[in-house]
Amino acid sequence: MADELVRRAQRFVNTTYNNGATLGISKLDENGQTGWTTMYALTRALQYEMGITSLSDSFGPTTLSTIGAKYGKLDGTTIPSANFCRIIQSALYCKGYDGGEIDGTYNSRVQDAVVKLNQNMGVSSTYPGSSLWPKVVKGLFNMDAYVTVSNGSDAIRSIQQWLNGRYILRKDFYVIPCDGHHSRDVAKSMLYAIQFELGMADGTANGVFGPGTQSGLRSHTVSTGTTGTWAQLFTAAMILNKRNVPFGNFTATVRSGVESFQSFIKLPVTGSGDFQTWASLLVSYGDQSRPGTACDGVTKITPARAQTLKDAGYKYIGRYLYNSSTSSLPEKQIQPGELATIKEYGLRCFPIYQTWSRSADYFTYGQGTNDAFMAIEWAQYHGFKPGSIIYFAVDYDAMDGEVTDYVIPHFRGVMRTIGENSSYGVGVYGPRNVCQRVADAGYAAASFVSDMSSGFSGNLGYPMPTNWAFDQIVTLTVGSGAGAIEIDKNIASGRDTGQGDFDPGSATDGLDTDLDKAAYQASMLTDVKSYLTSIGVPETGGDGWTDSDWATLGGISTTKAFELVLSADWLFTSLARQLKLRKALIQAPVLWELRKLNPLDFVADEAVKLGVKDDSSTGWGQIFAWVTIDARNYCMQQRIINGTPLTGSDTRTVWDNLQDPLYNIRSVSYLTVYNAHQLGISRPGLNTGAADTQALLARYNGTGDDAAKYGRELMGLYNVLENYNQLSRTT
Known part of the structure; x- marks a missing residue:
């Protein structure tokens, strides 16, 4: 829906900066709709007015430091020109605030809007009044929302505001959205917050779940009765993982929520916020040293390797039904006699189907149908019994829009074909968001979660899928000599136990093939x-x-x-x-x-x-x-x-x-x-x-x-x- 004042902001950029040529961009479409194109143009205009010669879409360190060095803060006494003020007014409108008449005057309407912006960001205690401080300006020139949007959670929004208010003065902490939705930025801000509370200096804190952060958390177990910042951080992490607990002190209600979370994620049920629980709340792979009973890999399970896995406590092994390449990873596909070895050693196997599946353009309804037919045939060829769940891979960081446009139709084709033509079940392998959305659409009975890809946007800020069966957390080598094998260690939820016995398998001799x-x-x-x-x-x-x-x-x-x-x-x-x-x-x-x-x-x-x-x-x-x-x-x-x-x-x-x-x-x-x-x-x-x-x-x-x-x-x-x-x- 077009906003006339946003349209005026776009017109201001076009008329003032030679239809964008001065800023090194194309003329803006004066459609009255806020978007990144408009915000980028306003960012470039701001840089231009400050005398920055190398203009960029990014509101980066140079833009931020220049504001601080030249003006300290922006208000009616420091804004250098009318056009500079018009840029601020335009950005306010694009953000949903009253920017006045875009007349180049930092008037009472602009001041009231800035006061409201600071309040919505949660930084009004740090930045009282109607001045725009550099980090607030940076937050103004992007597409983040600072009010609850799209059925966002008020509880999550209060955490976002709390984080902003508490840590905004730290060097590498910037304003995060306050929209009521967990996200990559929010997940990273939580790690920064923990590092700050552990005493890490600016420049050392980096938002990464590294050895120093892990070591510090081991000495910060929280439990019933814990109050203060550590209790707040822990309850915030619980809420961000969609656990219904109150934000603040560690109460009996929080303990009950922790026990439920630990049981769901398959951690020891202690009711305390110990290191393993912290880890599972903060990063997708959690504590990578915790024992797993499942694994997957691209290497044949020989008797020696089967014994290695059994001795190491593994029960369930994920293996690939098919390999489209005979030269790359030659043992990726289940090899002759391998399932008999798995059965002999008392292990169980869950089947995985993957050909390419590493970009959005692979996924279509037709490809899903094709993959499902192929998976059925190979599962029967290897001897998987009816009832086996076949995991179809989404092996890349699919954006949410790609899940809607590509992945969901693909799995519709998979589910309809598997359902009509076999007695197998459908599972999905991929990042958390992919797994949950495919499950919510009704196209997967179980999820095999690629959690060791912790940087995936589909993992950052998303809770564990409700139907998870296997949680892939780390690659490692177990055993030695002939028994050595590289695997991806998985945590098993018990939802799927694979197959421990196999049919003789079906022959494919004489069947038609694709036309040459x-x-x-x-x-x-x-x-x-x-x-x-x-x-x-x-x-x-x-x-x-x-x-x-x-x-x-x-x-x-x-x-x-x-x-x-x-x-x-x-x-x-x-x-x-x-x-x-x-x-x-x-x-x-x-x-x-x-x-x-x-x-x-x-x-x-x-x-x-x-x-x-x-x-x-x-x-x-x-x-x-x-x-x-x-x-x-x-x-x-x-x-x-x-x-x-x-x-x-x-x-x-x-x-x-x-x-x-x-x-x-x-x-x-x-x-x-x-x-x-x-x-x-x-x-x-x-x-x-x-x-x-x-x-x-x-x-x-x-x-x-x-x-x-x-x-x-x-x-x-x-x-x-x-x-x-x-x-x-x-x-």
Whole structure:
């Protein structure tokens, strides 16, 4: 929502500083919306007015020290110029305070706003009156809020204000937000506060949980009856970790809260604020020397290494189902005979699935679907029993917006695929915020928390996820000689105990693979076009299409239909491998139906959207919703897929779902299985004969002469596709 006074501030920058050219920036968009672009421009303007020649977006040490050296503090007697004052007034408006008329006068309205700003920051006792001190100015020229926002906690805000008020005069402590939300800055300010209270001098205190800080905390256990600053710091840390205790003295209520926290985080339940409890409250990895009963690693568990781990107290071992590289970390994937060794030594294994997953652009709904199919197949290959939780990795510091836009849709694809196609559970590996948000969305039963990455923004300022199963805290080497092994030590909550016994595993011999596109895509397209042309299906047009309709409605050429099918090759492969049938049996009708879309199909779909019709054949595979319901229900009855039986009342929901190519293609595969049942023939497999294959293709179009013709035409297309699929799986 636009704010006219913010718009005036933006206009002031543009008119005063040559549309930003003087400041080395582009002209501001006069949209009336506060943002970093505007704050950066005001920061540069402030630097310019102070005579700083190297302008920067950052309100850094030079800007801060220049204010102190030139003016001491800013008020009506020290502000050097009207434009300087206008910059302050503009910043106040962008921060939500009354900056007067942006007239260059440090008047009573500006003074009242500064008094309110100091109060909101919690520094009014240190900085009484209406003057702007350098650190307050620094806090003014950023996007931090000093009032509770977005359902923030008033208790957290009072802690933020307390920290500001108590430590603002320390050299390296700057104003932190007072918005009621824990954050990276707040977490670091807590460490500074503890270091200051331990007696560390300015320049020594650094906000890092290092040896000196750890040593000092070991002698500052707090317990029932403790009062003063250490009790305040401890209760503040509890509140920041979403523990419902009062801020201040260590009371019986605090003790009860500590016991609950210690039990949750799997520390000895002492009820006191001892070192381990301090550590778990202050940094994500906590006390890295505490014993763990779980671990994960990229090294094969040999008998000697299994004995090492068992002797060291480890019970649960995380191992990777798959490794996309054969040269990097060659033992990352579970190796032949390894699970038998784990079982022999009385250990248990929890499976992890990861290929890349190290940047936001990896994560999509489709990739989640693909990963889930791959994870199911590899889990079955290795012999993990139904009920095993597979942990899907988010192995980078995902920003909260990226979690919303990328990670959550990815895990929606994972959860839907795992839920429909297996009896496995879904877990998430990643920073705290990622784990909690995926869990809150309903897409993970358990979390494997990458807490040793303590600098991740998704760990700093976030409490331990409520569904945590494993807490990864440090990398170390245990054992010696043949038994030596590098592991990541994990704390186990008991939510997931992995698997201690394994099925024989499933074979993958003869199953389809992804098409070798580099070798075969071009020639495959040539043969597809040649075959379709031979039976009267040209590259474009046909089936009642006029040139005008083709351009207007967007007819799909043979090449385009082929490219669409190839774009989902991974899905056709996954479904074929999951159902143990030939993927050409799914590809052929989808490619055909895409190419044969005609104007009447568009009209029928529009009629459903308008509520004139209840159903139509739709989507890539041109399937009716009622047929999809029958096919899916049959596959549920046969325990081929999981789900809740569908009824006629689900028709519109299913029809809408069929607009999603992933759902549509999956439904094609289930219909193929169902059609075998309707024909009274064997379920399609890897060696289904030509007669049954043609019968299945014909049944896709119903019964009768038209269906028989359909089957004959699709059989030729099937043969073309199967030829190249066969070449890919045997090379």
